[in-house]
Amino acid sequence: xxxxxxxxxxxxxxxxxxxxxxxxxxxxxxxxxxxxxxxxxxxxxxxxxxxxxxxxxxxxxxxxxxxxxxxxxxxxxxxxxxxxxxxxxxxxxxxxxxxxxxxxxxxxxxxxxxxxxxxxxxxxxxxxxxxxxxxxxxxxxxxxxxxxxxxxxxxxxxxxxxxxxxxxxxxxxxxxxxxxxxxxxxxxxxxxxxxxxxxxxxxxxxxxxxxxxxxxxxxxxxxxxxxxxxxxxxxxxxxxxxxxxxxxxxxxxxxxxxxxxxxxxxxxxxxxxxxxxxxxx
Numbered sequence: 001x002x003x004x005x006x007x008x009x010x011x012x013x014x015x016x017x018x019x020x021x022x023x024x025x026x027x028x029x030x031x032x033x034x035x036x037x038x039x040x041x042x043x044x045x046x047x048x049x050x051x052x053x054x055x056x057x058x059x060x061x062x063x064x065x066x067x068x069x070x071x072x073x074x075x076x077x078x079x080x081x082x083x084x085x086x087x088x089x090x091x092x093x094x095x096x097x098x099x100x101x102x103x104x105x106x107x108x109x110x111x112x113x114x115x116x117x118x119x120x121x122x123x124x125x126x127x128x129x130x131x132x133x134x135x136x137x138x139x140x141x142x143x144x145x146x147x148x149x150x151x152x153x154x155x156x157x158x159x160x161x162x163x164x165x166x167x168x169x170x171x172x173x174x175x176x177x178x179x180x181x182x183x184x185x186x187x188x189x190x191x192x193x194x195x196x197x198x199x200x201x202x203x204x205x206x207x208x209x210x211x212x213x214x215x216x217x218x219x220x221x222x223x224x225x226x227x228x229x230x231x232x233x234x235x236x237x238x239x240x241x242x243x244x245x246x247x248x249x250x251x252x253x254x255x256x257x258x259x260x261x262x263x264x265x266x267x268x269x270x271x272x273x274x275x276x277x278x279x280x281x
Contacts, residue, residue: 059099059238060132061245062269063091063231063252083266084226085209087252095247097235102129103209103228107217111205112177113165120161121204122178124212125232130156130189132234140172140187143208151210155183158202159191178205181216241270 065083085103092101104125110117123129127142139162143154155176162171162185171185192201207216213225235244245268258264 059235059241061233061235061241061248063087063233063248064267064269065229065265066263066267082227083229083231083252085228086226087255088228088231090251090255091231091233091248094251095244097237097240097244098233099236100128100132100232100234102126102132102232102234104129104230104232105209105212105217105228106230107212109178109217111161111165113174116165118161118164118203120158122207122212122217123204124207124209124217126209129232130206132232135192136190137187138190139170140185143186143206148208148210151214152208153181153183153211153215154186154208156187156189156206157185158189158200158204158206160200160202161205162188176205178207179216183207183211183216245270 063083083103088101088103092098102125104123106121106123108119109122110119111122126148127145130142138159140156142156143152146152147154155178157165157171157176165171165176166174171188174185175182176185177183189202189206195201209228233244233248235241248268249264249266252258252266253264256264256266
């Protein structure tokens, strides 16, 4: 059979079964459209998740308590293997490729201004934490090293908290209260939105770590003076994340006298690996 005869036979078959042919073509069109739509949705979701991960900051490692404690709440960690401000200082001093090592503590509390209030996350840390997170300001400034040293009653607000307590008014220079402690707002952060895990990164109040421990959250939680719930580490070389993570683990095992083969009271997490995991899917 020539190709002309094949075409004529196919055309005759189509005419004899018009409804079946039309349904088959419609099924093909719908199937192709569905695949294209799913790829577009998947690509958009992938781009959004990658953007959210990037908003956490670049070249970062997170040193967290493991099962011996609760991340962010140092009072829940075991006394023998509790992370400390000294650990953060040792990481910065003894590991050459570390640019920033920022200790933090966090708790949930209610921020109050006049008749407005908002339950939010209160994070005590050092000025370098916001620099490691590459967080910009829309108003005001970060708190300073001197304010950390003096446990100054100052606060930096995420944009969600600022909008809830101040609306369209400027916040810097005005006061809020947390756990009945008056705090002067010195800055408001630019919005970062939700992280990949659904947490609103802007629903937060940042305080000097000393202020949090001595005046606000720590007083209520009876947090030990040196204890921290997380150490944020920023390194200079993005290609060295895994190597630096191993160096941090080795240093902390030595500082905490963790025997070979024993499970330490901390983990070092590489956020870059999460970004790569999303990029590969």
